Amino acid sequence: AIQLTQSPSSLSASVGDRVTITCRASQGISTALAWYQHKSGKGPQLLIYDASTLQTGVPSRFSGSGSGTDFTLTISGLQPADVATYFCQQFDSYPLTFGGGTKVEIK
Amino acid sequence: QVQLVESGGGVVQPGKSLTLSCAASGFTFSDYAMHWVRQAPGKGLEWVAVTSYDGRYRNYADSVKGRFTTSRDNSNNTLYLQMNSLRAEDTAVYYCVRRVFTGAHGDYWGQGTLVTVSS
Numbered sequence: 001a002i003q004l005t006q007s008p009s010s011l012s013a014s015v016g017d018r019v020t021i022t023c024r025a026s027q028g029i030s031t032a033l034a035w036y037q038h039k040s041g042k043g044p045q046l047l048i049y050d051a052s053t054l055q056t057g058v059p060s061r062f063s064g065s066g067s068g069t070d071f072t073l074t075i076s077g078l079q080p081a082d083v084a085t086y087f088c089q090q091f092d093s094y095p096l097t098f099g100g101g102t103k104v105e106i107k
Numbered sequence: 108q109v110q111l112v113e114s115g116g117g118v119v120q121p122g123k124s125l126t127l128s129c130a131a132s133g134f135t136f137s138d139y140a141m142h143w144v145r146q147a148p149g150k151g152l153e154w155v156a157v158t159s160y161d162g163r164y165r166n167y168a169d170s171v172k173g174r175f176t177t178s179r180d181n182s183n184n185t186l187y188l189q190m191n192s193l194r195a196e197d198t199a200v201y202y203c204v205r206r207v208f209t210g211a212h213g214d215y216w217g218q219g220t221l222v223t224v225s226s
Contacts, residue, residue, distance in 0.1 A: 034210075043218050095154055097154065
């Protein structure tokens with residue numbers, strides 16, 4: 001199975017800060033990567049797919065980049081509504097796998 | 108709007124069985140493949156199973172293969188997960204997820220249902 005290593009596991013930043021989360025795959029997955037936002041008590045919300053395509057309705061402050069094994073999720077201008085845990089997921093092959101998650105808090 | 112509502116979770120003893128349901132609405136259920144994904148307490152997400160739009164193709168994580176069966180009733184817009192021989196490590200929130208047409212990832216998730224395996 002393809003392993004995804006996500007970092008950092010948690011971060012604290014100020015409102016308006018630029019935040020970057022990284023996800024590294026154990027083997028090349030082209031651009032078969034998605035990012036999700038998960039708030040407590042709710043189902044995860046798809047933010048980005050195909051590594052860099054913004055899901056309809058997601059604020060433009062979210063962006064994704066990367067291909068092969070290294071990927072990033074960037075929040076340009078952190079907002080209080082962005083407090084959540086963020087997961088990457090590879091869909092290059094089964095079993096689908098997820099990164100360990102990054103918990104984002106406001107400083 | 109797309110809605111996925113899981114039900115059937117609860118407390119069950121090790122070795123017993125439980126069936127989860129996922130009621131879908133707001134889209135043509137029979138057009139979409141569906142996943143089950145779970146999250147154990149304090150852990151990350153784990154993909155569990157997928158079923159094709161017509162239920163003919165199914166794939167499972169090694170951790171549940173031979174014990175869990177996913178199925179669907181397209182006439183009633185419902186997805187199922189039959190879980191047998193439950194273990195403590197199956198304790199998790201279980202989510203149903205709609206798979207997109209163009210890839211294997213999911214675009215809509217339910218709110219989840221908690222399964223606790225404990226004596």
